[in-house]
Amino acid sequence: MISEVFSSIMGEGKFIGRRYIFIRFKGCPLNCIYCDEYTKNDMPCRVEEVSGSGIFKEYINTAENNNLIEIINKIKTPDLFAISFTGGEPLLYADKIKEYSDILNDLGHKTHLESNGMFPDKINYFDYSSIDIKLKEHFDFNNFNSKKYDELYNNELKSIEKLYNLGSDVYGKVVIMENTTPETVEQVAKDLSDIGDDIILCIQPVSPFKDIKSPSQQNLLKIMEVCGNHLGDSVICTSQIHKYLGML
Ligand SMILES: C[S@@+](CC[C@H](N)C(=O)[O-])C[C@H]1O[C@@H](n2cnc3c(N)ncnc32)[C@H](O)[C@@H]1O
Numbered sequence: 001m002i003s004e005v006f007s008s009i010m011g012e013g014k015f016i017g018r019r020y021i022f023i024r025f026k027g028c029p030l031n032c033i034y035c036d037e038y039t040k041n042d043m044p045c046r047v048e049e050v051s052g053s054g055i056f057k058e059y060i061n062t063a064e065n066n067n068l069i070e071i072i073n074k075i076k077t078p079d080l081f082a083i084s085f086t087g088g089e090p091l092l093y094a095d096k097i098k099e100y101s102d103i104l105n106d107l108g109h110k111t112h113l114e115s116n117g118m119f120p121d122k123i124n125y126f127d128y129s130s131i132d133i134k135l136k137e138h139f140d141f142n143n144f145n146s147k148k149y150d151e152l153y154n155n156e157l158k159s160i161e162k163l164y165n166l167g168s169d170v171y172g173k174v175v176i177m178e179n180t181t182p183e184t185v186e187q188v189a190k191d192l193s194d195i196g197d198d199i200i201l202c203i204q205p206v207s208p209f210k211d212i213k214s215p216s217q218q219n220l221l222k223i224m225e226v227c228g229n230h231l232g233d234s235v236i237c238t239s240q241i242h243k244y245l246g247m248l
């Protein structure tokens with residue numbers, strides 16, 4: 001179920017720079033061509049021994065609440081902002097994560113969901129939530145047809161709306177690549193603004209991955225501007241700072 005637990009700086013999205021504990025869950029039904037975590041799905045579970053040390057101990061099973069909660073108590077730090085449930089796709093384990101997040105909230109911690117939004121029916125309340133809005137170009141279209149994509153996109157909007165209505169501090173994130181067009185992302189911004197014009201859209205230039213390249217400065221800025229037509233200044237560029245810092 002869990003592939004790793006570690007403490008680091010939030011490297012993406014609206015809360016970039018904040019101290020987090022990340023709980024990464026295994027497995028994902030999607031296969032985004034840029035995904036930098038896909039290979040972790042078949043790793044044995046590893047848990048950081050000392051907060052931020054990057055020194056891990058392998059565990060066979062952290063599925064028990066007391067074990068995971070114990071681990072969090074051991075690696076939490078005074079600057080801890082929130083605990084992220086990520087993956088893979090964490091909502092594959094929605095019931096278990098609901099249990100964990102209720103315990104963590106009772107212990108005074110904030111929770112953060114990092115999800116691809118494909119399971120709106122599995123959405124529960126999280127203090128913070130990031131829904132990664134996928135674009136058609138994020139998939140190898142040999143196994144991802146237009147009908148399947150439209151269903152995914154609509155589910156992502158439903159997940160954002162559900163989290164918004166639950167009172168979660170929810171934001172959208174969209175990875176843009178070298179050839180992503182402003183029109184494509186503008187549609188995302190328009191659809192988000194129909195849910196709530198105070199929802200932040202994070203434009204995340206892809207970190208180079210295999211032969212996938214980042215967008216030019218001009219393209220990035222053009223994309224942000226057209227999104228601003230719908231979301232005003234609720235548009236921010238966030239690129240994976242943990243990679244620049246050489247951190248997990
Ligand atoms: C690994 S996914 C796990 C959570 C969830 N499945 C999702 O897609 O949001 C976490 C985030 O990593 C980001 N990501 C993965 N690979 C990336 C890359 N090469 N460049 C930029 N962001 C990337 C995506 O924005 C994604 O939201």
Ligand SMILES: Nc1nc2[nH]cc(C(=O)O)c2c(=O)[nH]1
Nearest residue numbers: 008009010011012086242248
């Ligand atoms: N530092 C750091 N920040 C992150 N924000 C989202 C991440 C993810 O993989 O879900 C991530 C990650 O893997 N590392």
Ligand code: SF4
Nearest residue numbers: 028031032035088116
């Ligand atoms: S949905 Fe998230 S975990 Fe799954 S392949 Fe895409 S980026 Fe990776």
Ligand SMILES: [Mg+2]
Nearest residue numbers: 036037086248
């Ligand atoms: Mg990551």
